[in-house]
Amino acid sequence: MSKVMEHHGVVIVGGGPAGLAAAIAAYEAGQHDVLVLERDVQLGGILNQCIHNGFGLHTFKEELTGPEYAARFIQKAQELDIACRLGTMVLDISPERVVTTVSAADGIRTIAADAVVLAMGCRERPRGALATPGYRPAGVYSAGTAQRLVNIEGQMPGREVVILGSGDIGLIMARRMTLEGAHVVCVAEVMPYSGGLKRNIVQCLDDFGIPLLLSHTVVDVEGKDRVEAVSIAEVDERMRPIPGTEVRYPCDTLMLSVGLLPENELSRAAGVELSPVTRGPIVDQSLQTSIPGVFACGNVLHVHDLVDFVSQEAAEAGAQAAHFSMAKDAQDGAAERGVPVVATDGVRYTVPSFVDPQKMADKLTVRFRVANEYCDRYVSVYYDDERVQHRKKRVMAPGEMEQVVLKREDLLAREGLAQITVKLEEE
Amino acid sequence: MATEIRELICINCPMGCPLTVTLEDGEVVSVTGNTCPRGDAYGRKEVTNPRRIVTTTVPVVGSKTEHMVSVKTKTDIPKDKIFDVVFALKEVKAQAPLEIGDVVLANVAGTGVDVIATKRA
Numbered sequence: 001m002s003k004v005m006e007h008h009g010v011v012i013v014g015g016g017p018a019g020l021a022a023a024i025a026a027y028e029a030g031q032h033d034v035l036v037l038e039r040d041v042q043l044g045g046i047l048n049q050c051i052h053n054g055f056g057l058h059t060f061k062e063e064l065t066g067p068e069y070a071a072r073f074i075q076k077a078q079e080l081d082i083a084c085r086l087g088t089m090v091l092d093i094s095p096e097r098v099v100t101t102v103s104a105a106d107g108i109r110t111i112a113a114d115a116v117v118l119a120m121g122c123r124e125r126p127r128g129a130l131a132t133p134g135y136r137p138a139g140v141y142s143a144g145t146a147q148r149l150v151n152i153e154g155q156m157p158g159r160e161v162v163i164l165g166s167g168d169i170g171l172i173m174a175r176r177m178t179l180e181g182a183h184v185v186c187v188a189e190v191m192p193y194s195g196g197l198k199r200n201i202v203q204c205l206d207d208f209g210i211p212l213l214l215s216h217t218v219v220d221v222e223g224k225d226r227v228e229a230v231s232i233a234e235v236d237e238r239m240r241p242i243p244g245t246e247v248r249y250p251c252d253t254l255m256l257s258v259g260l261l262p263e264n265e266l267s268r269a270a271g272v273e274l275s276p277v278t279r280g281p282i283v284d285q286s287l288q289t290s291i292p293g294v295f296a297c298g299n300v301l302h303v304h305d306l307v308d309f310v311s312q313e314a315a316e317a318g319a320q321a322a323h324f325s326m327a328k329d330a331q332d333g334a335a336e337r338g339v340p341v342v343a344t345d346g347v348r349y350t351v352p353s354f355v356d357p358q359k360m361a362d363k364l365t366v367r368f369r370v371a372n373e374y375c376d377r378y379v380s381v382y383y384d385d386e387r388v389q390h391r392k393k394r395v396m397a398p399g400e401m402e403q404v405v406l407k408r409e410d411l412l413a414r415e416g417l418a419q420i421t422v423k424l425e426e427e
Numbered sequence: 428m429a430t431e432i433r434e435l436i437c438i439n440c441p442m443g444c445p446l447t448v449t450l451e452d453g454e455v456v457s458v459t460g461n462t463c464p465r466g467d468a469y470g471r472k473e474v475t476n477p478r479r480i481v482t483t484t485v486p487v488v489g490s491k492t493e494h495m496v497s498v499k500t501k502t503d504i505p506k507d508k509i510f511d512v513v514f515a516l517k518e519v520k521a522q523a524p525l526e527i528g529d530v531v532l533a534n535v536a537g538t539g540v541d542v543i544a545t546k547r548a
């Protein structure tokens with residue numbers, strides 16, 4: 001038992017786009033002892049199954065497919081000779097940053113880390129979200145599972161398909177199934193608007209004449225062993241099905257695209273404080289969680305729809321983790337959380353939730369999502385009672401992430417600042 | 428003279444402006460509803476020559492890691508050829524090793540566009 005525990009400067013949990021960008025940035029910030037832990041047998045995360053184009057428009061000014069976007073970061077990590085341990089699942093992270101892993105090759109191992117970056121991504125909301133009575137026959141898939149079956153395994157989940165939920169994965173799968181020869185009967189969405197990107201509605205539904213039924217939901221699933229039909233009804237403003245509006249659609253497959261949840265079992269067990277809104281860690285300007293030296297980025301922090309923003313955010317987390325790991329003396333003090341950023345009046349949440357003006361960079365991007373579809377609203381930032389930003393946006397929707405930029409000099413100029421508020425205003 | 432009116436959504440930015448394109452005898456005479464010139468250009472192209480990049484997968488033989496390899500048309504192809512492209516690819520089995528950008532099927536469905544691998548296999 002006298003073996004010395006394995007030790008690394010920055011340990012990154014997850015080798016998707018967030019983990020890769022964090023690893024590269026940590027290396028470039030001067031910390032060369034970086035280790036990436038990935039449970040899958042390959043790097044790239046969810047991008048491996050996202051074979052459609054539309055990635056990297058902001059970063060590379062071209063439309064890449066998911067695997068191509070991932071490959072650019074994988075190659076960069078290889079050029080820097082960053083250690084990546086595949087087939088290695090992280091089981092536990094302690095508040096002292098001891099990471100426990102398991103793999104077929106090495107069994108159980110413990111690794112001490114000066115800094116940890118959480119980059120575990122997200123998972124789909126389970127089908128329990130489908131509040132229908134009756135059996136649970138075969139043929140009900142989450143859209144992401146179906147995507148993996150078709151694109152990685154080369155198997156077709158079914159031939160007559162109804163999709164519930166118009167998030168991007170549902171829209172992308174409507175097109176994918178159509179191209180593979182299936183018939184997509186319709187996409188039903190309980191909200192009066194789609195949570196997906198406009199370009200996906202046009203290119204995945206309109207191009208193929210697939211109807212999008214807004215304010216509709218599945219009220220019944222028929223079939224004992226295999227789905228035989230689903231019934232869809234219109235809903236009222238309070239999202240209750242309206243009696244008499246049911247229509248029965250024969251089908252063999254029901255796909256659910258009802259949202260994503262950050263994958264935070266590990267964070268929770270480590271004692272990281274989580275936000276009830278994003279379900280991800282509450283972080284400060286350095287993307288540091290409530291545990292000093294533990295940082296978070298990508299979909300584990302809050303669900304992103306554009307991978308470019310994941311990469312940007314993760315690069316920041318990686319660099320901050322590197323600084324933390326190299327500034328040993330600054331470590332482990334009680335985390336000073338800085339000025340709280342409050343989201344209100346149509347702004348659902350902000351990342352980060354705290355800003356320490358002393359420690360922030362010259363400019364800090366605060367990302368947020370709005371609660372509803374809005375036209376001609378102003379995005380306002382208040383420092384205490386003083387309005388410092390007021391910018392009109394023609395259209396905002398919950399499906400698209402928004403941002404404001406805070407300047408360090410402005411914050412430093414206001415000594416004793418107690419609260420930063422981000423909200424929407426009509427004028 | 429035949430007048431046709433087409434309703435579209437501009438997809439060039441998150442604004443998603445609703446466009447109304449008016450055609451006379453197949454010629455675009457006006458685009459309205461756009462907020463910026465990109466919407467005008469999109470509307471004209473979308474009704475006269477809509478094009479798309481097609482992405483799909485084909486089986487791959489001889490790869491240690493993959494059963495399927497993801498592919499795309501190297502550039503966009505006419506929208507009405509999407510299914511021709513997909514059908515042409517149904518016959519294709521790719522041979523490993525493959526690098527990103529390797530041609531999997533040249534001049535797919537007579538479009539003059541190659542289909543290339545988007546993943547190593």
Ligand SMILES: Cc1cc2nc3c(=O)[nH]c(=O)nc-3n(C[C@H](O)[C@H](O)[C@H](O)COP(=O)(O)OP(=O)(O)OC[C@H]3O[C@@H](n4cnc5c(N)ncnc54)[C@H](O)[C@@H]3O)c2cc1C
Pocket residue numbers: 013014015016017018019037038039040044045046047050053054055056088089090091119120121122147168169172263266297298299300303304305306307308310
């Ligand atoms: C279907 C779909 C379509 C999308 N389309 C687009 C698009 O068109 N354009 C665009 O820009 N963006 C798109 N996105 C968004 C973008 O792909 C994601 O936001 C991005 O991939 C998130 O990156 P991530 O690294 O945070 O998570 P992931 O890619 O999910 O990576 C997380 C990684 O962590 C690993 N992991 C998790 N837990 C553990 C553990 N305990 N131990 C070890 N490893 C672990 C996982 O195996 C995984 O590899 C899409 C997303 C989806 C799901």
Ligand code: SF4
Pocket residue numbers: 437438439440441442443444460461462463464465466467
């Ligand atoms: S017309 Fe201009 S502003 Fe409107 S969606 Fe298109 S690109 Fe955006």
